Amino acid sequence: MIKSKEENRLIVEKEDFNLVQTLECGQVFSYFKENDNFVVQSADKVAIIEEKEDCYIINTSSPNYFINYFDLTTDYSIIKRELSKFPVMKEPIKFGSGIRILKQDIFETIISFIVSANNNIKRITKILNKIRENFGKKIGNYYAFPTLNELKGATEEYFAKLGAGYRAKYLENVLKELEDFNIEESKNLPTEELRNKLISLSGVGPKVADCILLFGYSRLDVFPVDTWIEKMYNQFYENCSNRNVIRQKLVEEFGNLSGYAQQYLFYYKRSYLK
DNA sequence: TTCCAGGTGCATA
């Protein structure tokens, strides 16, 4: 998987790793294309990634951070083999065979997915980029995502101006609520308890909480149910409009592989079936 | 014009 690691560069084989699939499967909003490369940002880290015929060259001053971020030490062939035993997963796994679940910064993930609720990806990205530019430290030609402390002064009016709509109030509130949250300590909580704690935050409901758990806390025993998963469930399982019921049934079915299954299905359904 | 986007919060029964 990791072919070589140097101080400013990481070379990664393409086996079980497709950068476009990983970035565009809906788990992350902090990347963009620059010339022929992808620029990937997470918290205050940046990677500029070149695609070669048989590998990716990840240019970054933080190679270890991106080894963890792209989950490069996990063997996805085992996960895909296990999940392929479920008939419903066969095509989605083939379609998104290079997806990896990112390990993102928790604060950034909380803010990103509050913005994402009932919103479209284009506007979500626009809003998050503005937050970076307005409150983040400058790193070279790019901007870091602000820390809680750096973003603390942002008001409802500010977020509304960015186009956050009715989520502006949630964002202002959550910044205050997070001051007593203690993200570091929360990492040790069991999934269900942590889920309830996240849901108590402003703008965080069951779906956003599950996304934060999966993409920020790397909890694989959650299955975020959004409009696309609901469509998929109604197509492949049974008619059901209660998202909580859908979530419970899918977690029961996929257990500790739920998070992986969700991403393969989401990507397949959203980009292929519509 | 209406519908929809990786839903949440709140009132009501």
Add this chain to the structure above:
DNA sequence: TATGCACATGGA
């Protein structure tokens, strides 16, 4: 506990 509706915004 469960259901229904309002909530900003802009593209299709």
